[in-house]
Amino acid sequence: xxxxxxxxxxxxxxxxxxxxxxxxxxxxxxxxxxxxxxxxxxxxxxxxxxxxxxxxxxxxxxxxxxxxxxxxxxxxxxxxxxxxxxxxxxxxxxxxxxxxxxxxxxxxxxxxxxx
Amino acid sequence: xxxxxxxxxxxxxxxxxxxxxxxxxxxxxxxxxxxxxxxxxxxxxxxxxxxxxxxxxxxxxxxxxxxxxxxxxxxxxxxxxxxxxxxxxxxxxxxxxxxxxxxxxxxxxxx
Numbered sequence: 001x002x003x004x005x006x007x008x009x010x011x012x013x014x015x016x017x018x019x020x021x022x023x024x025x026x027x028x029x030x031x032x033x034x035x036x037x038x039x040x041x042x043x044x045x046x047x048x049x050x051x052x053x054x055x056x057x058x059x060x061x062x063x064x065x066x067x068x069x070x071x072x073x074x075x076x077x078x079x080x081x082x083x084x085x086x087x088x089x090x091x092x093x094x095x096x097x098x099x100x101x102x103x104x105x106x107x108x109x110x111x112x113x114x115x
Numbered sequence: 116x117x118x119x120x121x122x123x124x125x126x127x128x129x130x131x132x133x134x135x136x137x138x139x140x141x142x143x144x145x146x147x148x149x150x151x152x153x154x155x156x157x158x159x160x161x162x163x164x165x166x167x168x169x170x171x172x173x174x175x176x177x178x179x180x181x182x183x184x185x186x187x188x189x190x191x192x193x194x195x196x197x198x199x200x201x202x203x204x205x206x207x208x209x210x211x212x213x214x215x216x217x218x219x220x221x222x223x224x225x226x
Contacts (some may be wrong), residue, residue, distance in 0.1 A: 004158070011195065033214075042204060043159070043216040092157050103149075104214065106158030 002026070004107035006092050012113045013082055021077040021110045025094030032075050033093040033104060036066055043091065049075065082114045127223045134192040136220045138205035141186060145207040150179060150190045151219070154201045162190070162203075192222075198222045 005024045013019050025032050033048040045059040049069040060066070064082075069075040079086055089111050093104040128134045140148070140164035146167040165172045165179045165188075172179050178191040188205050202221050206214040 036215075042218045043214075044208075045213050045215070048213060059213070093158070098182070103161050103164065106151075106160070108158050 004092055004094050004105045006090075006107040006110050008110060009108065010111045010113075015084060015114055016081055018078065018080045019082055019112065021079075021090050021092075023075045023077070023092030023094075023107060025073065025075070025092070026096075026105055028074075029039050029094035029096045029105075030072070031095045031104075032069055032097075034075070034077050035091045035093065036061075037087070037091055037109070038088045039083060046077070046090075072090070079112075082112075087112055087114045122203050125220070125221045125223065127225060130195060130197060130224055130226050131184050132195055134190075134195045134199070134206075134222060134224075135194075136190045136203050137224065138188040138190075138217050139186060140188060140205070140207050140217075141151045142207060142215070143183075143186065145209045145215075147208040148179070148181060148188050149206045149208075150177075150188075151204045151216075152199075152201045152208060153204065153219070159204060195222075195224050197226060 004026055007022045011019055030051050032049045035043040036046055037043050047060055047067045048056040064080045067075060067077045089109040091106055091109045093106045095104045149164045150162040153159045154160050163174045163177050163179050165181050170181055176193045180189045192199055200223055202219045204219045205217045208214050
């Protein structure tokens, strides 16, 4: 079946502009995660959605970052007034929590470059 | 704060040899650990996981070992193949559902 998809695959934007990154999770997955991966680095947790519960926003680095998940499916990560340090690959993952095991399936990521 | 880290940033092995990738974690409350493989230009791919009540778990050509006494996790790949070349991340899950990832180890397989 289809995996997690993200769009766009690449985004180049000027400093100060707003960007929106989209994630389509696997159908039926109740949990959705956003991570950031800087060049040569590990993954940094940003935000987590689970069902209808309030999202866990503890990883968002600043108030310029926000995310929403509509209808329990598609999610959009928005970065306002982008800065050069926002340049990274933004990864989305989804999972279906069962028995406490949470195998997260990752999308291919969106590479964001802020010039 | 709590963290997960790796001992070796790059590991180079000969095709056919066994590979061992190590990971240290500091959160003794973590109850679930995962290894991910990330190929260039792709998102991380789940390889194998292990609960904290286990010491060892085997998959196809891969084995994960968990030593809770020294908070150490390892991934063993048998008969390493060129297709195994990638960056490998360990991740841990403590309270809640958030995964904390290590910095990654690059595995290079020489033909």
